[in-house]
Amino acid sequence: MTLPAAPTDFTLAEARDAVRARKISSRDLTEAFIAAVEDARPLNAFVTETPERALAMAKASDARIARGEAGPLEGLPLAIKDLFCTRGVRTTAGSNILSNFVPPYESTVTQNLWDAGAVMLGKTNMDEFAMGSSNETSHFGPVFNPHRSRALNAKLVPGGSSGGSAAAVSGSFCLAATGTDTGGSIRQPAAVSGIVGLKPTYGRCSRYGIVAFASSLDQAGPMTRTVRDAAILLRAMASVDPRDSTSVDLPVPDYEAALEAGVKGLRIGIPKEYRIDGAPPEIDALWSKGAEWLKAQGAEIVEVSLLHTIYALPTYYIVAPAEASSNLARYDGVRFGHRTAHAHDITELYEKSRAEGFGAEVQRRILIGTYVLSSGYYDAYYLRAQKLRSLIARDFTQAFESCDVLLTPATPGPAFAVGEKTADPVSMYLNDVFTVTVNLAGLPGLSVPAGTTQDGLPLGLQIIGKAFDEATVLRAGRAVELAANFTARPMPWWRAA
């Protein structure tokens, strides 16, 4: 094994093997990443840094390694999206209303990671309550993409809502990170930040202890620099959980073992409805290239139809706000979170706590959600959206009769400038055009860095699979990764000169 020069350049797999072989201690690795996190503060990727906890965890890891008791992620420093409750560590969901919330319990996914030996570097910035596609709705300010355009001198968004995690992985401030994806929040930031992001099948990972946005769509997943790393991290995150009745009791496969099997004989579906007007020509060009790469490796390309795709965004932007308005009713200033100092009675306490605690995008979603659920509008909006959701899911079932996975673009464009789309929510919502369908249908979707724009900005391709067939999704993703040979790394412009 030839090791990279700096420990922060390790992939998760390389670091795992090096720690296991005692070529580097968890302590040395962790110290290198703590320094990188500090160095990266101008990017605003972390809401909370936990260096003391990281060092204590690294020490315990080194002791376990010395005793020959290493877990699958032993001693490996990770970043955690600030939507996962972490016992004793502030968990904000990117919101003012939870800015002082310290959970007394741990999410199942993060508990699984600590049980596997992983080390926590800190909690990453995100759009408020995971609502957004650019990380600009965070109460803690925007995150900046480590990548910059060769043509433009602007700071770019890292995508969202898992923007802090995407930036932290892309800039090598952690080995890997967790994200959550309700309508694209793992895959879209991964694509525009030049990293790998996987939204697993609904039910693959437990949602227990993850601050809820839209419960029928939310799913946790890995954000990493390679497809292999996503396979490793997913295995550690996934489990059935008695505390989440929607988590599924299926064995968690060794995704890494199946990774290099190749795509010979695999049928790759190309959904024609994903060719959208107005998308930059480089998106379509990359998509065609992706199909050629897979074909050259022995896959068969078939055209398929996902007829109801045009309804996906309106459906999602009814279902998700409806569920959000219900989930966010719990933030009333009484039990936990921000409480106004200016209330004279209980009604005013609710109103002012919520008005002070929630940002504009969250308030917009609550208004939309309450509206579509209100009597008189329920049938016209919510019920119709539910019917369309079934049709969208059925499209996938039918498409999978003639193919094994689907290949699509991950986003309609590269990272955009901070502030460019904040004035127009609809243009922001359009970023999710290729990702929301997958959440509505509950399927696994993987974004793999596959190329760059003329100006050097990362673009991703998406592989969509059958329910609980992450193994095939990862295998096809690995084939794309091999052919794409994506090497664009950000220049550390944020470092003090």
Ligand code: GLN
């Ligand atoms: N961007 C989408 C939204 O704003 C998806 C967010 C997510 O997946 N959490 O709702």
